[in-house]
Amino acid sequence: MNNWLLVFFLLFFGLLIYASIKSYSKNRTSDDFILGGSSIGSILGFLTFAAALFSAFTFMGMPDFFRVHGIGAWVFLAVSDGFMVFFILWFGYKLRQTAKRLGYSGISGMVSKSYGSPAAGYLLFLSSFIFLVPYVSIQIRGISIFLDASFPDLIPFWAWSVGIVIIMLIYAQIGGLKAIVYSDAIQALLLLVVIWIIGYACLKMSGGLSQIFENLAVTQPQLLELPGPKGLFTWQFLLASAISIVLIPVSQPQFTTRLVVMKDLKSVHKMAYAVGIFAILVILPTAFIGFYGAIKYPEANTSDFLSSALLSDQAAPVAALAVVGLFAACLSTTNAQIFALGTEIRSLLSGSDNVVMLKTRLAILFFTVVVLVFSTFMGNELALLAKVSFTGTSMISPIVFGSLRYRKPPILLVYLSAVAFLTFLLAMLGVLPNTVGTWQLDILLYAFLAFTTLLIFVINKKDAN
Amino acid sequence: MNKKYWHILVGIVGVLAIFSYALFFTEVTTFQPIAGMPAKLLLGIIVTVLLVLLTYLGQRIFPYHDTNKTTHE
Numbered sequence: 001m002n003n004w005l006l007v008f009f010l011l012f013f014g015l016l017i018y019a020s021i022k023s024y025s026k027n028r029t030s031d032d033f034i035l036g037g038s039s040i041g042s043i044l045g046f047l048t049f050a051a052a053l054f055s056a057f058t059f060m061g062m063p064d065f066f067r068v069h070g071i072g073a074w075v076f077l078a079v080s081d082g083f084m085v086f087f088i089l090w091f092g093y094k095l096r097q098t099a100k101r102l103g104y105s106g107i108s109g110m111v112s113k114s115y116g117s118p119a120a121g122y123l124l125f126l127s128s129f130i131f132l133v134p135y136v137s138i139q140i141r142g143i144s145i146f147l148d149a150s151f152p153d154l155i156p157f158w159a160w161s162v163g164i165v166i167i168m169l170i171y172a173q174i175g176g177l178k179a180i181v182y183s184d185a186i187q188a189l190l191l192l193v194v195i196w197i198i199g200y201a202c203l204k205m206s207g208g209l210s211q212i213f214e215n216l217a218v219t220q221p222q223l224l225e226l227p228g229p230k231g232l233f234t235w236q237f238l239l240a241s242a243i244s245i246v247l248i249p250v251s252q253p254q255f256t257t258r259l260v261v262m263k264d265l266k267s268v269h270k271m272a273y274a275v276g277i278f279a280i281l282v283i284l285p286t287a288f289i290g291f292y293g294a295i296k297y298p299e300a301n302t303s304d305f306l307s308s309a310l311l312s313d314q315a316a317p318v319a320a321l322a323v324v325g326l327f328a329a330c331l332s333t334t335n336a337q338i339f340a341l342g343t344e345i346r347s348l349l350s351g352s353d354n355v356v357m358l359k360t361r362l363a364i365l366f367f368t369v370v371v372l373v374f375s376t377f378m379g380n381e382l383a384l385l386a387k388v389s390f391t392g393t394s395m396i397s398p399i400v401f402g403s404l405r406y407r408k409p410p411i412l413l414v415y416l417s418a419v420a421f422l423t424f425l426l427a428m429l430g431v432l433p434n435t436v437g438t439w440q441l442d443i444l445l446y447a448f449l450a451f452t453t454l455l456i457f458v459i460n461k462k463d464a465n
Numbered sequence: 466m467n468k469k470y471w472h473i474l475v476g477i478v479g480v481l482a483i484f485s486y487a488l489f490f491t492e493v494t495t496f497q498p499i500a501g502m503p504a505k506l507l508l509g510i511i512v513t514v515l516l517v518l519l520t521y522l523g524q525r526i527f528p529y530h531d532t533n534k535t536t537h538e
Contacts, residue, residue: 074513270524
């Protein structure tokens, strides 16, 4: 496999270097660096959005989710993504209208300006920082553990993490957002090809789809039902997941920025349904891999299952492609998230362009180091931590909706979001309970935010745009 | 006219959301196959495909447009 690995890695790095060089410009402004010149068309836009959305979490977390929790994993991610892409049609339009009115350098800066209060922007940035850093870290940790398990005596597992972030930093610092967008395009296509090759191989080794369901109906029928063997996929969990995923473009800056920097609204709309198709195409083979694992490796731990299903059980070139594909998936999502944190910091800064650009680059370096440190002691629940990240950041959505609806939004929306955000954070830290009676806390917080936000919108109806 | 169609489309997606989480994806204790596939998985795939089709239709009839380019600071 090593020769194949060398070939595929050389090809992949060659393409990354090409993307960085193509994006590099000596005389660029911080706008060019951070916003990529705002001329991204529908195809590149779709590929970068998809690569930022479907990450190591999809490649590693979803097969394991299907294997352990069953068919509800489809509803958890694919159905939620379906609702999200439809929501983008309206949200993309409103966001671009607001960005045009207020100017855009990052969503934090935009809401600060809209509310006339830096508190709104800082709260948005804080929520991104607190909930994105652990999510990025666990992806880097996940891929490093996988690589370490695959090549046990090559280098220690932390060295893989360091390698990933160094590569990411180099091409992000050289080419800025444009390099990330080009590399995302390469990585999204690679992810799709690799996951289908492995998914098809797993489907074939399991004897086809009918055979899989016949086997599982006898051995683990609960995998074919809701809420799954461990009772995870309750309607409350699925509904809360759907809300948090629909709100990803509102609350996670790497997606907000991508919606704004696209060439025109038509491109955003084409991108939306293309991402929907991509979601179906990417999640389907993860189900095949997961069901294959449920039959062949029902008792194995996550990393043993993944290294067996993705590597040992595959032909050498496929296994090598899987390693490069995973590496690419991890790289595209983590760099999108870290770069987005840099974008948000930059949108809150003022001063000359050179100073702001220097501070932004240093901030990106700082976030990378924080992520690296975190990745050494995170847990391994990739899919569940992704959900926590989506939910945590979504608590500040009323702030964004307020700035889309009003020229001078009611500051009460910032306070409400702060209360929901702090409550969820304290629950995650174990200070507050995660459930109230039979209700999940996230569902209750969403109900509270929806009710109070709508009430504020109705009371202030005459001030709306 | 597009505004009317757009509102109808939003209504359809809203109804689909209510049906999905109140009826389709509720907990069942027995395995229910349809054409050899688990019923909930088949429903999930159908709902997702429908949503993507509705998104495609939505972008065709979306009644509002960008007026001019976004400004950056």
